[in-house]
Amino acid sequence: MKVLGEDIAKDLEEIRRKRPLIHHIMNYVVMNDAANVALAIGASPIMAHAIEEVEELAAIADVIYINIGTLDNHWIPSMIILAKAATKNNKPLVLDPVGAGATKLRTETAIKILREAEVTVLKGNGGEIAALAGSQGLVKGVDSLGKASVEIVERVASEFSTTVFASGEVDIISDGSRYAEIGGGSYLSKYVTGMGCMLGTIVSAFTAVNKDPLRSSIHASVFFKRAAELASRKASVPGSFKVELINAIYSIGREHLGDVEVPVIQVRKS
Amino acid sequence: MKVLGEDIAKDLEEIRRKRPLIHHIMNYVVMNDAANVALAIGASPIMAHAIEEVEELAAIADVIYINIGTLDNHWIPSMIILAKAATKNNKPLVLDPVGAGATKLRTETAIKILREAEVTVLKGNGGEIAALAGSQGLVKGVDSLGKASVEIVERVASEFSTTVFASGEVDIISDGSRYAEIGGGSYLSKYVTGMGCMLGTIVSAFTAVNKDPLRSSIHASVFFKRAAELASRKASVPGSFKVELINAIYSIGREHLGDVEVPVIQVRKS
Amino acid sequence: MKVLGEDIAKDLEEIRRKRPLIHHIMNYVVMNDAANVALAIGASPIMAHAIEEVEELAAIADVIYINIGTLDNHWIPSMIILAKAATKNNKPLVLDPVGAGATKLRTETAIKILREAEVTVLKGNGGEIAALAGSQGLVKGVDSLGKASVEIVERVASEFSTTVFASGEVDIISDGSRYAEIGGGSYLSKYVTGMGCMLGTIVSAFTAVNKDPLRSSIHASVFFKRAAELASRKASVPGSFKVELINAIYSIGREHLGDVEVPVIQVRKS
Numbered sequence: 001m002k003v004l005g006e007d008i009a010k011d012l013e014e015i016r017r018k019r020p021l022i023h024h025i026m027n028y029v030v031m032n033d034a035a036n037v038a039l040a041i042g043a044s045p046i047m048a049h050a051i052e053e054v055e056e057l058a059a060i061a062d063v064i065y066i067n068i069g070t071l072d073n074h075w076i077p078s079m080i081i082l083a084k085a086a087t088k089n090n091k092p093l094v095l096d097p098v099g100a101g102a103t104k105l106r107t108e109t110a111i112k113i114l115r116e117a118e119v120t121v122l123k124g125n126g127g128e129i130a131a132l133a134g135s136q137g138l139v140k141g142v143d144s145l146g147k148a149s150v151e152i153v154e155r156v157a158s159e160f161s162t163t164v165f166a167s168g169e170v171d172i173i174s175d176g177s178r179y180a181e182i183g184g185g186s187y188l189s190k191y192v193t194g195m196g197c198m199l200g201t202i203v204s205a206f207t208a209v210n211k212d213p214l215r216s217s218i219h220a221s222v223f224f225k226r227a228a229e230l231a232s233r234k235a236s237v238p239g240s241f242k243v244e245l246i247n248a249i250y251s252i253g254r255e256h257l258g259d260v261e262v263p264v265i266q267v268r269k270s
Numbered sequence: 271m272k273v274l275g276e277d278i279a280k281d282l283e284e285i286r287r288k289r290p291l292i293h294h295i296m297n298y299v300v301m302n303d304a305a306n307v308a309l310a311i312g313a314s315p316i317m318a319h320a321i322e323e324v325e326e327l328a329a330i331a332d333v334i335y336i337n338i339g340t341l342d343n344h345w346i347p348s349m350i351i352l353a354k355a356a357t358k359n360n361k362p363l364v365l366d367p368v369g370a371g372a373t374k375l376r377t378e379t380a381i382k383i384l385r386e387a388e389v390t391v392l393k394g395n396g397g398e399i400a401a402l403a404g405s406q407g408l409v410k411g412v413d414s415l416g417k418a419s420v421e422i423v424e425r426v427a428s429e430f431s432t433t434v435f436a437s438g439e440v441d442i443i444s445d446g447s448r449y450a451e452i453g454g455g456s457y458l459s460k461y462v463t464g465m466g467c468m469l470g471t472i473v474s475a476f477t478a479v480n481k482d483p484l485r486s487s488i489h490a491s492v493f494f495k496r497a498a499e500l501a502s503r504k505a506s507v508p509g510s511f512k513v514e515l516i517n518a519i520y521s522i523g524r525e526h527l528g529d530v531e532v533p534v535i536q537v538r539k540s
Numbered sequence: 541m542k543v544l545g546e547d548i549a550k551d552l553e554e555i556r557r558k559r560p561l562i563h564h565i566m567n568y569v570v571m572n573d574a575a576n577v578a579l580a581i582g583a584s585p586i587m588a589h590a591i592e593e594v595e596e597l598a599a600i601a602d603v604i605y606i607n608i609g610t611l612d613n614h615w616i617p618s619m620i621i622l623a624k625a626a627t628k629n630n631k632p633l634v635l636d637p638v639g640a641g642a643t644k645l646r647t648e649t650a651i652k653i654l655r656e657a658e659v660t661v662l663k664g665n666g667g668e669i670a671a672l673a674g675s676q677g678l679v680k681g682v683d684s685l686g687k688a689s690v691e692i693v694e695r696v697a698s699e700f701s702t703t704v705f706a707s708g709e710v711d712i713i714s715d716g717s718r719y720a721e722i723g724g725g726s727y728l729s730k731y732v733t734g735m736g737c738m739l740g741t742i743v744s745a746f747t748a749v750n751k752d753p754l755r756s757s758i759h760a761s762v763f764f765k766r767a768a769e770l771a772s773r774k775a776s777v778p779g780s781f782k783v784e785l786i787n788a789i790y791s792i793g794r795e796h797l798g799d800v801e802v803p804v805i806q807v808r809k810s
Binding site: 028031032035036038039040045046047048049050051052053056057060074242243244245246247250251 | 297298299300302303339340341342343344369372373374375376460461462463464507508509510512513
C-alpha cells in the first residue's frame with residue numbers, strides 16, 4: 001500500500017470544502033498559532049476549556065484535539081470530560097501528550113485519557129511516545145529515554161488500540177499493524193515553538209475528513225513537512241520562517257503534492 | 271448626519287496624544303495580538319483578570335474591554351466584578367460576547383454582564399448579536415440564526431440601552447435610534463484568528479476618546495477595515511497579512527482617511 | 541572593570557552549546573514570544589505552572605524565570621513554590637515583577653518572592669523597581685513614582701541581596717556594589733508588547749551560563765539592545781519589527797558584538 005500526493009490533495013480539498021470544526025483544548029503557548037494554522041489550512045478552530053461547556057462543544061465539533069501542554073488541576077478535569085464526550089459522540093479524538101515523561105502529572109494525565117476515552121490519534125514527539133511506552137512497561141527503562149523506534153510506536157499503538165504518530169526528523173506512524181516513516185521538513189522547525197502542537201491541529205483537520213487514522217496521520221505528516229520545506233525556501237531565520245509557514249499552509253495545493261509517494265508497511269495481520 | 275474621515279483622524283490623533291489605558295480581560299488566544307494592536311494604534315494595554323485587582327485597575331483605566339472568548343468559572347466572577355467596577359467608576363465598557371449562541375455558558379454570561387453593568391458598546395459578530403437577540407425573545411428563533419440585520423441590531427441596542435456593533439463583511443452599528451453600515455475590509459480577515467477580538471481593542475481605543483459610542487464605533491469600524499485594506503495591498507497570504515495589519519494600524523494617518531464618508535441614518539426619535 | 545563584546549560572545553556561544561533549559565512561569569500575553577526568543581537565542585523553554593509539577597521541573601531546569609504579568613490566586617502559590625524550589629535546588633532565579641506598583645496584589649507578590657526565595661536577578665522596568673523601593677520605604681514616596689535611578693537600583697539590590705536590572709531607554713543594573721548603565725536599542729520597542737518580558741528570557745539564558753549575575757545581566761542588556769538595533773535596520777513598523785527581532789536574536793554572533801565596551805562602576809566595597 002502506498003499513500004500518494006493525490007490522496008493528500010483530495011483530503012485537503014475536502015478540508016477546504018467542509019471547513020471542519022476543530023475543538024481544541026490547547027496549551028496557552030501555541031493557542032494563537034494553532035488557531036491560525038487551522039484557519040490557514042481551511043478548517044475552523046474553537047479554543048474552549050470551561051468544564052460547563054466542553055460537552056456541548058464536543059457535540060457540534062467535527063474533531064476534538066486535546067493538547068496537555070499547559071495542564072493543571074483546573075484543566076485536567078475538563079480534558080477528561082471532553083475526551084469522554086468525544087468518545088460518546090463518536091467524534092475523532094487527537095491527543096498530544098506534551099511533556100509526558102518530564103513529570104508524573106503529564107505522564108499520568110496522558111495515560112488516563114488513553115485509558116478512559118478512545119483516542120483516534122496519539123501524536124507526540126519521539127521522546128514522549130517512548131516515555132509513555134516506558135511508563136507502561138512496554139519497553140525496558142533504558143529504551144524509554146530519548147527516541148521512538150518503529151517497534152516502540154507499534155507497541156504503544158497496540159497497547160492503546162490507537163494510531164500513534166511519533167514526530168521527529170523522521171515521523172513514525174503506526175496503527176499497530178501497518179507503519180510508515182516520513183522524512184523531510186526543515187531544520188528551522190526546531191527554532192519555532194509549538195511546531196508539534198501545530199502539527200496536532202493539522203492531524204485533526206485531516207482526521208476530520210478521513211476515516212482511516214493511519215492515512216490521515218500520514219497525510220498530515222507529509223503536508224506539514226512540505227509546508228516547512230516551502231517556508232524554508234522563503235526564509236532562513238525563525239521569525240520569518242514562522243510567518244512563511246502559515247503562508248505555506250494556506251497556499252499548498254495539489255501542485256505541491258504531485259510527487260509524493262509514501263510506502264506503508266504491513267507488519268502483521270491485524 | 272455623516273461621519274467623515276476628518277472626524278476619525280481627529281480621534282486617532284487624540285488616541286496617540288493621550289495614550290488611553292485599555293484594561294482588557296481578553297481571551298488567551300488573542301491576548302498577544304490585542305496588546306500589539308493597542309500599542310500600534312497608540313494606546314496602552316493592560317491584560318489582567320485576578321479578582322483581587324480588577325477593581326483597582328478599573329479605577330485607573332480609561333476604558334474597560336471584556337472579551338469572554340476563553341471564559342470559565344474562575345474568570346467569569348472577575349468579568350462581572352470588572353464590569354460593575356467600570357459602571358461604578360463611570361468608565362466606558364466594551365463587551366465582546368464571543369461564542370454567544372454556541373453554548374449556554376456564553377449566552378448567559380454575556381446577558382448577565384449586559385444586565386448587571388452599563389455596557390457602552392456591545393461588539394460581536396453578526397451571529398453572536400443575533401443569538402443574543404434570540405435568547406431574549408427579541409426575534410423569532412429562526413431569525414436568531416446566522417446573520418444580524420439592522421432590525422436585530424436596533425432591537426438589541428434598545429433592549430440593553432447600549433450601542434451594538436455587529437461585525438461582518440458589512441458592519442452594522444446602532445444605538446437604537448441611529449444606525450450605519452460600513453463595508454470594505456479584506457477577505458483575508460477570515461483567515462486570521464481573533465480579527466473580531468482585535469477590533470474590540472480598536473473600538474475601546476476610540477471609545478476612550480470619544481463620548482458618543484455610535485461615533486466611536488463607526489470610527490473603529492472604518493479604521494479597522496481601512497487597515498485590513500492597506501495590509502491586503504502588501505500581503506496576499508494570511509501569515510504576512512497579519513504582520514502587515516499591525517504595520518497598517520501603526521501607520522494609518524489622516525492621509526489614509528480623507529475620502530471617508532459614512533451616512534448615519536436616523537431611524538426614530540430617540 | 542569593563543564588559544567587552546568578547547565576553548558576551550563567549551556566553552552566547554555557551555548558550556548555543558549547552559542549550560540551557562529555562563523553566564518559565566510566564567504571563568499569557570508573552571508566552572509564545574518568550575518561547576520563541578528562548579529558542580532563537582539557542583536555549584530551551586518550558587512553560588509550566590501546575591502546582592503539582594513545578595518542583596519536579598525546577599530540579600531539571602538550568603534556570604527559573606518567574607514573570608508575574610498575569611498572576612492570580614491560582615498561579616501565585618505555584619510561583620512561591622517554584623521560587624523556593626529554585627533556591628532549594630541552587631538554581632538561578634530571575635523575577636519580573638510586572639505591574640508592581642500598579643496594584644497591591646502585584647507589589648505584595650513580588651515582595652513575597654523576594655523575601656521567601658533567593659532571587660538572582662530582579663528585572664523590572666524602571667517604574668516597577670522604583671515602586672518596589674517605595675513600598676519598602678527605601679525611597680520617599682515621591683521618588684518611587686516613575687523612573688528608577690542608579691541610587692534606587694542600588695538600594696533595592698542591597699535590600700534584597702540581589703542583582704537588580706531596571707530596564708528602560710537606558711538600562712540600569714546593579715548588585716549593590718557595582719553598577720552599569722547601557723543605552724541603545726530601538727524606539728520601536730515601545731510599540732511591541734512584552735519586550736521587557738522577552739528580555740527576562742534573555743537574562744535567564746545568560747544567567748544559566750554565567751555565575752556572576754551582574755555580568756549576565758549586562759550581557760543580556762547589550763545583547764537585547766543590539767538585537768533591537770539590528771531589527772530596526774530591517775523594519776520601521778512594529779509588526780515587521782517583531783519578526784525581525786526574533787530573526788536578529790537568532791542571527792547575532794561574535795561579529796555583531798566586537799565593538800561593545802561597557803564600563804562597570806564600583807560604588808563601594810562589597
